[in-house]
Amino acid sequence: MAGSGRCIIELTIQEKTIPMEMRIAKVISVLFHPLVMPTYIFALLLTLNAHFALVLPVQAKGLLLGIILISTCIFPLLIALLFKYTGKVMSMEMESRQERSLTLAISGVFYYLTWWMLRQMHLSPIFQLFMIGAFYALVFTILINLFWKISLHMIAAGGATGALIGISLLLMQPIQAIIIISILMSGIIGFARLKLESHNPAQIYLGWIVGLVVMYSVMNFL
Numbered sequence: 001m002a003g004s005g006r007c008i009i010e011l012t013i014q015e016k017t018i019p020m021e022m023r024i025a026k027v028i029s030v031l032f033h034p035l036v037m038p039t040y041i042f043a044l045l046l047t048l049n050a051h052f053a054l055v056l057p058v059q060a061k062g063l064l065l066g067i068i069l070i071s072t073c074i075f076p077l078l079i080a081l082l083f084k085y086t087g088k089v090m091s092m093e094m095e096s097r098q099e100r101s102l103t104l105a106i107s108g109v110f111y112y113l114t115w116w117m118l119r120q121m122h123l124s125p126i127f128q129l130f131m132i133g134a135f136y137a138l139v140f141t142i143l144i145n146l147f148w149k150i151s152l153h154m155i156a157a158g159g160a161t162g163a164l165i166g167i168s169l170l171l172m173q174p175i176q177a178i179i180i181i182s183i184l185m186s187g188i189i190g191f192a193r194l195k196l197e198s199h200n201p202a203q204i205y206l207g208w209i210v211g212l213v214v215m216y217s218v219m220n221f222l
Helices: 002-031 037-045 058-086 097-120 125-145 152-171 176-195 201-221
Strands: none
Touching (some): 002 176, 037 058, 037 125, 037 152, 097 125, 152 176, 152 201, 176 201
């Protein structure tokens, strides 16, 4: 009887912990959604002790961050909501490759327009390189998505890590601690996506590698 009671208690504890883990995984997925990653990276870049960030006044930094947020997050999100309202996509999760291709293409247009706007603003090439790198990563994602589902979260996380590594090497910035944190956060995001059963391990690993390689290559070779 004691053993049965202990088993019942253990099962009850498991039933309580599993939903909490799923909720945490969901929160992580939302907080580090691919649409908000460019804004996070730009916010980080603007706080670095580097010339390209120090020369900008606070007002200019706020304006730049607002432009990035609106053009790479809010506008694509509004269009995705419009697609859901009109029935072009069934869910904001966009589980099918067809739904993803449509929304990715729209995001790609906004990424390219954002890069073009940054060029007109005559800012440091660092900002332009990141944005065009994000655009190229999106193009690769669309091509892969035609044949195979890949993790958009991990492409964004890998791209963030690749950008930081590229900036560290390109400008000799001592940001190794930030890079390590980015890698650790990538692992947390990947675990969350696996926990939600949104992807299998291959889709997680390949997504991160694609984002890392594309962004690093753009930052160092363009």
